[in-house]
Amino acid sequence: MLCQRCHKNEATIHITEVGNGEHQENHLCEQCAEADGSVVKNPATINQLLSSLIMAHTGASELAGLTCPECGISFLEFRQQGLLGCPNDYEVFSQALGDLLVRVHGQDTHHLGKVPARGATKQKKNVELLRLRRELAIAVEAEKYEEAAGLRDRIREFERQ
Amino acid sequence: MKLTELARQSGAWLKSEAPSAGIVISSRIRLARNLTGYPFLSRCDHQQKLEIQQFLREQIDSLGTPEKLRYINIDEAEELDRQLLVERHLISRQHAQANGGRGMAFSASEKTSVMVNEEDHLRLQVLQPGLELDDAWKEINQLDDLFEARLDYAFSSKLGYLTACPTNVGTGIRVSVMLHLPGLRMSGQIEKVTRSAHDMRLAVRGVHGEGTQAAGDFYQVSNQRTLGASELQIIEEFKNTVVPQIVDFEEQTREKLLSDHQQFVDDKVFRALGMLQNARTISSEESLGLLSHLRMGLTMERISNITLDTLNELFQRTQSAHLQQIEGRALSAEERGVKRADYIRQRLSRN
Numbered sequence: 001m002l003c004q005r006c007h008k009n010e011a012t013i014h015i016t017e018v019g020n021g022e023h024q025e026n027h028l029c030e031q032c033a034e035a036d037g038s039v040v041k042n043p044a045t046i047n048q049l050l051s052s053l054i055m056a057h058t059g060a061s062e063l064a065g066l067t068c069p070e071c072g073i074s075f076l077e078f079r080q081q082g083l084l085g086c087p088n089d090y091e092v093f094s095q096a097l098g099d100l101l102v103r104v105h106g107q108d109t110h111h112l113g114k115v116p117a118r119g120a121t122k123q124k125k126n127v128e129l130l131r132l133r134r135e136l137a138i139a140v141e142a143e144k145y146e147e148a149a150g151l152r153d154r155i156r157e158f159e160r161q
Numbered sequence: 162m163k164l165t166e167l168a169r170q171s172g173a174w175l176k177s178e179a180p181s182a183g184i185v186i187s188s189r190i191r192l193a194r195n196l197t198g199y200p201f202l203s204r205c206d207h208q209q210k211l212e213i214q215q216f217l218r219e220q221i222d223s224l225g226t227p228e229k230l231r232y233i234n235i236d237e238a239e240e241l242d243r244q245l246l247v248e249r250h251l252i253s254r255q256h257a258q259a260n261g262g263r264g265m266a267f268s269a270s271e272k273t274s275v276m277v278n279e280e281d282h283l284r285l286q287v288l289q290p291g292l293e294l295d296d297a298w299k300e301i302n303q304l305d306d307l308f309e310a311r312l313d314y315a316f317s318s319k320l321g322y323l324t325a326c327p328t329n330v331g332t333g334i335r336v337s338v339m340l341h342l343p344g345l346r347m348s349g350q351i352e353k354v355t356r357s358a359h360d361m362r363l364a365v366r367g368v369h370g371e372g373t374q375a376a377g378d379f380y381q382v383s384n385q386r387t388l389g390a391s392e393l394q395i396i397e398e399f400k401n402t403v404v405p406q407i408v409d410f411e412e413q414t415r416e417k418l419l420s421d422h423q424q425f426v427d428d429k430v431f432r433a434l435g436m437l438q439n440a441r442t443i444s445s446e447e448s449l450g451l452l453s454h455l456r457m458g459l460t461m462e463r464i465s466n467i468t469l470d471t472l473n474e475l476f477q478r479t480q481s482a483h484l485q486q487i488e489g490r491a492l493s494a495e496e497r498g499v500k501r502a503d504y505i506r507q508r509l510s511r512n
Contacts, residue, residue, distance in 0.1 A: 071200040083280070085204035087197065087315040087323040090330070097327055101320075101388060104328050106362065108389035111321030113332035114302070116309050131391060 003029035068092045128158060164233075164242045167249065167271075168478070168486035182291040182469065183460035184408050186339040186379065189250070190297045190396075192305055193324045193333035194283040195315040201325040202278055210262030210278055216312075217277045221266045224307050228268035230275065235263035241491065244482035250288060252276055273304060280325050281333075283308065292404055294336065294396050302392075321388065331388030336399050339368060340407060343378040343457040344414035347429075351380070354407055362386045363403060377449030377476065378457075382407065415461055430458030437505050442498035448479050448505065467509065475508055 003011045009029035066075040073085030075093055084090070090097060101109045112131045132155045139148040195201060199213060214234075221230050235243060235256065243257040252265050256279045264277035276284040285308075287301040315323040321331040329335070345351050355365045368379035382403060384395050418426050433454035437443075443451075456472045458464045477483065484500045485492050492500065 071204040073204055081203060083203045083325045084201055084327065086200040087195065087317075090317065090320055090323055090327075100327055101330070105331065105386045105388040110319060110389060111317075111331050112389060112394075113321055113334070113391045114305070115318075115321075116314050116316050117306070118309065118313070 001027055003027065003032050005029075005032040063093075063096050066092060132158065164245050165486045165489065168245055168483045181404075181408055184341055184411055185292045185404060186341055186473075187250075187288055187290055188292055188294045188297050189286060189288045189335075189337045189339070190294065190301045191335040191337070192285045192301055192322075193281040193329045193335070194285070194305070194308070194322060195324060196282050197313045197315045199282065202280065202282065203325065205262075207261050213282055214262040214264050214277050217283060218264060220308065220311050221275060221277075224304075224311075226268070226273065226304060226307065228270060228273060230266035230268055230273065232264060232266040235265055236261065241482055241485055245486055248477070248480040248482050251286075253279060255279065273300065275304075281329070292338065292400065294338075294400050298392065298396055328385070329387050332390075332392050332395070334387055334392050334395060335383055336395055337381050337383035338399060338404050339379060339381050340404075340411070341378060341453070341456060341460075342380055342407070342411050343453050344411050344418055346378045348414050348418065350410070350414060354380075354410065358382060358403070361398075361403065376446050378453045415457070419461065426458075426461070427463055429454045430461075430463045433458070434464065434509075438509050440502045440505070442495070443502040443505065444494075444498055445479065445481060445501065448501055449476070452476055452479075471508060475505060478508075479504060 001011045003009045004027050006029060009031065011027035011029055063075050067073065068085055068089050069092075070088040071085035073089060075096065078084055078089065078093065084093075098109070112134065115128075132151055136148055136151040136155065139145075139151060196213065196216075199205060199209060202210065205213070218232055221232055224230065233242075233246070235252070238246075243252075246252045246265065246267075247254050247257045249271060251267050251271060251274045253276070256263060256265070256276055259279075262278045265275060266277075267274040272288055274286045274288070276286070285301055285304050287297045287304070289297045317323060322333040324330050324333055342351065342354070345354060351365075358365045362385045364383050364385055366381045366383075367376070368381050382399075384399070386395070433451040437448070437451050437455065452472060452475055455464070455467070456469070456476075459467055459469060459472060478487075479501045481497055484497050484504070488500060
């Protein structure tokens with residue numbers, strides 16, 4: 001059956017609208033249904049991202065052989081379920097994850113958010129410094145010099161601590 | 162355990178006095194956290210899951226939150242209670258259906274809730290009515306601090322909070338704003354929103370309805386990026402850019418619909434009113450669609466003798482698990498249709 005709106009593509013989405021006491025059947029292709037707002041297309045799932053990533057990777061066979069010594073998950077299992085087995089996997093699969101993280105989160109893949117308060121003072125300092133430096137760069141670019149001067153002071157203060 | 166009393170009231174986050182309440186239904190922030198010393202859930206055996214649940218439950222019970230959290234063991238909860246918690250946006254559908262060591266806790270106002278052993282060991286959630294992301298962040302940050310004072314989270318200085326799925330790593334934050342966009346839907350412009358949202362690394366989903374169909378014209382916009390930006394940067398972008406733009410777009414579209422097609426708009430609104438006041442049986446899809454038109458009519462001031470609170474309550478109370486909870490038993494689809502129509506008629510005639 002062809003899409004009743006564009007009459008070009010195969011209708012893959014069938015929507016029954018109930019209203020005014022009548023049932024109205026709509027047969028649309030994915031593009032038209034999306035344009036209509038009846039169907040919202042989700043962004044690529046983690047699994048789609050993962051499989052495209054593996055395809056792109058030249059050392060795929062090398063990756064396939066990786067297994068985490070802590071939780072025992074293999075890269076293939078991770079790829080299949082889209083979920084990691086333990087925190088250590090971020091290290092073990094770091095090479096492949098690096099590309100994935102860039103695709104999902106953008107070029108900047110260093111944590112800039114909250115840091116747990118306990119036993120992490122040093123980490124906290126590192127992250128805070130990174131954040132301040134980033135804010136400084138943004139302020140300079142936007143020619144907000146007063147803000148930039150304040151940020152520079154805070155960075156210096158932080159480094160002295 | 163019975164959660165029937167929940168079904169009889171509307172969540173505090175559904176109140177209409179909130180900022181931009183006509184279009185922005187709610188603001189939600191969720192944080193994903195995991196304990197150190199345990200594998201993520203996909204590699205936990207049953208015993209480990211129970212240990213995690215036991216440990217987290219003890220923490221939750223003694224946390225000292227401003228509002229006490231009530232703990233529910235999902236594995237032991239009845240099917241209808243689990244469904245009700247999903248309809249209240251307190252747990253995910255996935256959490257209601259999974260197996261082993263699952264728990265949740267929520268505050269009486271339902272603004273704060275926690276999921277234990279969903280995709281991550283711990284997921285915190287704060288839900289606020291309207292566009293209230295600052296408050297939501299303040300509350301969830303405090304809740305997170307309370308947990309953090311008692312347990313060690315899996316964390317790395319480079320990648321932040323480590324989560325089971327790499328799409329949540331870093332801040333572990335998911336900001337979601339629920340929007341009512343009947344104008345954009347009616348004029349076929351939702352795609353423009355999804356496309357520009359996608360460019361900003363945001364996801365747009367239909368809230369109600371089966372699969373991806375957006376019944377009732379409710380859409381949820383949420384961030385995809387969790388790494389490389391701070392929580393506040395992510396929230397600010399939502400608050401100052403994303404949401405105001407969509408709200409503006411919806412408002413302009415409504416104005417245009419009204420100036421160019423007033424009869425068409427009024428027909429939708431009054432037809433919806435007539436149907437809802439007279440139907441003797443109604444499916445959830447049909448009622449969502451009609452209530453949506455009514456809600457649009459009310460916020461566009463085409464009708465006035467109904468309050469936004471009443472409509473918000475109707476959206477919630479006419480869901481399947483709510484109807485069955487109030488009835489105190491499982492109902493067939495046919496019975497639900499009748500109960501739903503009865504409830505709507507009765508509620509609309511009270512105004």
